[in-house]
Amino acid sequence: MNSIKFQWTFLPCFILSVLFIQPAGRCLGADKLNVLTTTSNLASIAESVGGKHVSVASIGSGDEDPHFIQAKPSFMMKARKADLWIRVGLELEIGYEGLILQGSRNPRIQINAPGHLDVSEGILKLEVPAGKIDRSMGDVHPMGNPHYWLDPYNGKIIAKNICQRLKQLDPADANDYDRNLVAFNSKLDNAMAGWVVKLKPFEHSKIVTYHRSWPYFANRFNLDVVAELEPKPGIPPGPGHILEVINTMKSEKVKIILMELFYNRDDADAVAKKTGAKVVVVPNAVNEQVKDYIAMLDNIVTQLSDALKGESK
Numbered sequence: 001m002n003s004i005k006f007q008w009t010f011l012p013c014f015i016l017s018v019l020f021i022q023p024a025g026r027c028l029g030a031d032k033l034n035v036l037t038t039t040s041n042l043a044s045i046a047e048s049v050g051g052k053h054v055s056v057a058s059i060g061s062g063d064e065d066p067h068f069i070q071a072k073p074s075f076m077m078k079a080r081k082a083d084l085w086i087r088v089g090l091e092l093e094i095g096y097e098g099l100i101l102q103g104s105r106n107p108r109i110q111i112n113a114p115g116h117l118d119v120s121e122g123i124l125k126l127e128v129p130a131g132k133i134d135r136s137m138g139d140v141h142p143m144g145n146p147h148y149w150l151d152p153y154n155g156k157i158i159a160k161n162i163c164q165r166l167k168q169l170d171p172a173d174a175n176d177y178d179r180n181l182v183a184f185n186s187k188l189d190n191a192m193a194g195w196v197v198k199l200k201p202f203e204h205s206k207i208v209t210y211h212r213s214w215p216y217f218a219n220r221f222n223l224d225v226v227a228e229l230e231p232k233p234g235i236p237p238g239p240g241h242i243l244e245v246i247n248t249m250k251s252e253k254v255k256i257i258l259m260e261l262f263y264n265r266d267d268a269d270a271v272a273k274k275t276g277a278k279v280v281v282v283p284n285a286v287n288e289q290v291k292d293y294i295a296m297l298d299n300i301v302t303q304l305s306d307a308l309k310g311e312s313k
């Protein structure tokens, strides 16, 4: 780093620190932008776009239900040091985000600060409820279904949003962020071409899912979700509803139950036994087995197309 540039940029940061006002971006003395995301998918995309200029961590591990993450003190400590907080939005994080942000006492990442990014901006939201909603409807998200990252094209919107914010916080490295975004998009496009080929033969196949988390994925690949094992979002299946699902599956000849790995599969197995269906258990986030966002989607498409292939024989 050029020493004159260093002094000039360090000075205002230093003064602001002395005044206990935190600047929006990092001080140019710091190596990397410290990025903290709510989910491991966002962490993966932030790593792709941020490259060598960011250090990224995620609150969610990728193996847990993203609706129900505990606001642990250790997360607040991590959030204290973050330059940028990235969330899915649409109230997915409503149960814990406020507690962590407040507990962090970090003004840089509070809502409406430049270090707070909601990547749902620009996403075409599905299932935005019309009219009033109340608790009797289950865990309905009033701003629309938040599981939009399962449509690969929404991955591009997420990446674009992250790129724009990184450039705002760190304009000096804007060209690198742009280049990384192009590389991420082309990798995703290549993968997408393969996924379309894999799922094309099964267009309009009927499937049942555990949670109402698949409308974006199903829309993109033209699959028809005819029922969920949960009677309402977030409400575990009961015997009456299970019986209804079994009847629907029999009359509609549904052969696939698609579910995330953190749900209890006993109910799915019981329904599968009664209907001759196959249970397909997939990750919905980056974890130890699927190391990045594209690998996660690839795992879902591959498992699902293999299962559908087996059923169509």
Ligand SMILES: [Zn+2]
Residues within 6 Å of the ligand: 067, 146, 147, 211, 212, 213, 233
């Ligand atoms: Zn949900």
